[in-house]
Amino acid sequence: MPSALPLSAALLSLLTASPKAPAPAAVTGPSPQVAERLIGAALTEGHAWARLAELTDGIGSRLSGSEGAEAAVQWAKRSFEADGVKVWLEPVKVPRWVRGEESARVLGSERFRAHPLSILALGGSVSTPAGGLTAEVIEVRSLDEVVALGDKVKGKIVLFNHAMREAMEYGKYAGLRTRGTSVAAKAGAVGVLVRSLATASLRSPHTGAVRYDEGVERIPAAAVSVEDAELLHRLLAGGPVKVELKLGCQTLPDADSFNVVAEVKGREKPQEVVLLGAHLDSWDVGTGAHDDGAGVAMVMEAARLIGKLKPAPRRTVRVVLFANEENGLRGGRAYAEAHAAELANHVAALEMDSGGFRPVGVVLRAGPGGAELVRSWLRPLEALGAGSILQGEAGGADLSPLLPARVPFVGVRVDISRYFDVHHSEADTLDKVDPKDLAQSTAAVAWVGYVLAEVPEVLPRPEAPPTEAPKAPAAP
Ligand SMILES: [Zn+2]
Numbered sequence: 432m433p434s435a436l437p438l439s440a441a442l443l444s445l446l447t448a449s450p451k452a453p454a455p456a457a458v459t460g461p462s463p464q465v466a467e468r469l470i471g472a473a474l475t476e477g478h479a480w481a482r483l484a485e486l487t488d489g490i491g492s493r494l495s496g497s498e499g500a501e502a503a504v505q506w507a508k509r510s511f512e513a514d515g516v517k518v519w520l521e522p523v524k525v526p527r528w529v530r531g532e533e534s535a536r537v538l539g540s541e542r543f544r545a546h547p548l549s550i551l552a553l554g555g556s557v558s559t560p561a562g563g564l565t566a567e568v569i570e571v572r573s574l575d576e577v578v579a580l581g582d583k584v585k586g587k588i589v590l591f592n593h594a595m596r597e598a599m600e601y602g603k604y605a606g607l608r609t610r611g612t613s614v615a616a617k618a619g620a621v622g623v624l625v626r627s628l629a630t631a632s633l634r635s636p637h638t639g640a641v642r643y644d645e646g647v648e649r650i651p652a653a654a655v656s657v658e659d660a661e662l663l664h665r666l667l668a669g670g671p672v673k674v675e676l677k678l679g680c681q682t683l684p685d686a687d688s689f690n691v692v693a694e695v696k697g698r699e700k701p702q703e704v705v706l707l708g709a710h711l712d713s714w715d716v717g718t719g720a721h722d723d724g725a726g727v728a729m730v731m732e733a734a735r736l737i738g739k740l741k742p743a744p745r746r747t748v749r750v751v752l753f754a755n756e757e758n759g760l761r762g763g764r765a766y767a768e769a770h771a772a773e774l775a776n777h778v779a780a781l782e783m784d785s786g787g788f789r790p791v792g793v794v795l796r797a798g799p800g801g802a803e804l805v806r807s808w809l810r811p812l813e814a815l816g817a818g819s820i821l822q823g824e825a826g827g828a829d830l831s832p833l834l835p836a837r838v839p840f841v842g843v844r845v846d847i848s849r850y851f852d853v854h855h856s857e858a859d860t861l862d863k864v865d866p867k868d869l870a871q872s873t874a875a876v877a878w879v880g881y882v883l884a885e886v887p888e889v890l891p892r893p894e895a896p897p898t899e900a901p902k903a904p905a906a907p
Contacts, residue, residue, distance in 0.1 A: 461882045466811035469736050469881055473874035478735065480866040482510065483728040483787070487718035487861045494554075494715040495755040496527030496686035503711050504689050507731070507752050511693040514735040516750075520689035523765040525755040527686045528555055530715055531679020535624070535653065538565065538673040543666060549634050549656040551716060551856075552680045553608065553625065553641035554758045557649045563677035564588075564651070566621050570667050574606065574614045585619035588674050590667075592626050592660050598847045604628055605639075612652040613644035622676050623652040626660035631852035634658045638714055638855045640758045651678045688754045690762045693731075695738045697746040697884060704747050704773065705883040706780040706838075707733055707876065708829055710756030717859035721850060725787025725864055725872075727752055733877040737884070744884035746778060753829040756784070763829030767836070774836035778889040781841045782827025783876060786854075788845040789868040790817035790875040794825040796840035798891030805841070805890070808882040817843065817875045839890035841883065843875045 473479065490506060493499040504520065511518035533552050539545035569587040571577050572594075577584055591607040594600075605628060612623045627637035636654045643649045653676065655663070666672045691711060697703060709726030713719020734750045737743075754762035767774070793809060795801050802820050812818040825842035833840075845868075853859040883890075 461808055461811075461885055463811070465740065465881065466878060468740070469877045470811055470874040472736050473732060473877050474870050477866065477870065479728040479732040479869050479873040480864075482731055483720065483724050483864060483869065484861055485510075486724045486727060487720045491718050492715045493711060493713045493719055494528070495525035495688060495712050495758060496683070497715065500688060500712055500754070504691055507691040507711060507727070510731060511691070511734070514738060516693045516695060516734050516738045518691065518693040521692055521765065521769055523688050523690055523754045523762050524685045525688040525761050526555075526759045527683040528758060529681055529683060531558065531681060533653065533678045533680070535655070535674060535676045537663070537666065538675060540673070542669055546662060548659045548674070549636050550624070550653040550659075551636040551638040552678045553612070553652045553654060554638055554714065555641045555643070555682070556652045556678060556680055558680050559622070559651045559676055559678045563675050564622055565673055565675040568624070568663060568667060568672045568674050570664060574611060577611070577614050577618050581618065584615060587620055588622040588624060588676060589615040589620045590624045590626070590655070590660065590663055592664060595628055596630065598630055598849075598851050601628055601851055608639050608654070609642045612641045612650060613647045616648045616650045620650060622650055624655045624660075624663075624674070624676075625652065627654045627657055627856070629657055629851055629854070629856070630849070632657035635856045635858050638716060651676060653678060690754050690766055691752040692749065693734055694747050694749040695734060695743055698743045699745045701747050702773070702776050703889070704749050704777045705880055706749050706751055706777055707880045708751045708753060708780065708782040708827065709784060710754075710762065710829055711752040712755050712757055712762075714757055714855050716855070716857045717853070718861065719859060720861045720864050721786035721859050722854055723756070723784045725869055726783035728787070728869065729783050729873045729876045732873045733880045736877045737881050740881070744881055745887075746884040748880055748884045751829075756829050760828060764832050766829070767832035774833060774838060777833065777836065777838045779839050779841050779883045780830050780833055781825070781843065781876070781879065782830050783843065783872070784827055784829075785845050785847050786850040787864040787869040787872060788847065788850065790815055790843050790872045791846050792817050792819045792821035792844050793879065794821050794823050794842040794844050795890075796825045796893050798839070798893050801839065801890045804888055808886065811878055812875050815871050815875060817871075834896045837892040837895050839892055841879060841890070843872060843879055845872055
């Protein structure tokens with residue numbers, strides 16, 4: 432728990448300063464006093480950090496169907512109640528995958544001695560045969576390369592290597608992890624190792640979901656540390672390399688879980704909803720501090736602060752802590768289904784799921800004129816360095832089922848440059864989250880949530896996506 436965070440006099444004066452130019456006539460809602468209350472409290476009270484400590488140090492990892500996930504649901508419900516925010520649980524059936532004992536090693540040869548490999552089974556992977564499987568490794572750098580290699584892949588363990596260096600490259604290589612296993616299996620591979628999608632490594636592997644295609648044999652798949660992918664690459668340059676892989680993971684029957692839904696009722700248009708979301712589940716390694724404990728802490732704190740405003744904002748602010756974002760997206764789908772009748776009244780949705788870093792700006796997915804409208808509300812975020820509209824589209828895995836209903840999306844973008852240092856790994860723990868950064872993003876989320884619920888105008892709705900509802904996009 433950090434001590435109260437200092438709010439500089441300069442920042443306070445910026446928050447409360449009246450705009451130099453007259454505000455656009457239509458915008459009458461957000462007042463500097465409310466900005467000071469919401470942003471000032473988020474920056475100085477340290478609640479978001481305290482919440483995150485309870486969730487990560489108190490409960491720990493929260494993979495769908497686990498005891499930790501259930502404990503997190505009950506904790507979130509109690510916390511909203513303690514804050515005086517109305518809360519309820521909405522049922523979601525979630526997949527239940529459990530990691531077993533796992534290991535991998537390079538077998539010794541006349542060229543080198545045996546090496547242990549640092550691995551994590553990919554979420555959803557099948558197990559190896561009880562005694563493990565041993566096969567030669569074949570290294571590739573793309574899905575196309577697997578196809579081009581044809582018969583050479585048969586009976587091998589495919590190593591998906593890549594050159595991810597920066598956070599922005601995650602999307603470029605994530606398909607190797609999600610789709611590579613089925614591509615390799617189609618070509619006759621017996622197992623897969625994927626170089627961890629990471630921007631830093633102390634030999635810690637980073638897991639993530641594997642997606643098996645229908646009708647293709649399910650073969651075991653694991654993430655290997657960056658260092659061990661490099662080792663394999665060097666050894667392969669000298670000739671054949673054999674690896675023994677043992678995975679004891681298994682998929683159990685679906686489990687009962689919940690989306691946690693809380694709301695502050697609107698004073699004038701309670702049927703119109705501004706959704707603030709994050710996902711409560713995490714991977715089973717680390718404690719999901721950045722992914723997505725930080726997002727959970729931000730939106731919970733936004734609800735607490737907005738809930739204290741008198742009068743309440745014009746519209747309803749609804750916080751949804753989604754179940755099962757990481758390995759199924761069942762929470763996002765269940766929400767869209769259960770609330771289908773009111774999605775036309777969802778005037779905006781925002782999901783925080785990129786870590787607890789400092790805010791850098793706002794992104795949108797709205798119809799024409801949306802950016803102009805939002806820009807006029809962002810002045811109080813300038814002191815945080817988040818007062819402008821950035822290139823790129825707002826979104827969120829759990830929000831993707833809302834796309835066909837043309838719900839406008841808004842995002843508070845954070846500085847993700849260090850996110851993939853720890854993402855989906857044992858290193859995603861509370862100490863990696865800077866309390867000041869978390870407080871600043873919380874302030875931005877509280878403010879954006881408030882103005883969306885308060886100003887008379889609503890965002891123009893975007894076009895529906897060209898295809899129908901997307902399946903599961905690569906989860907951030
Ligand atoms: Zn996440």
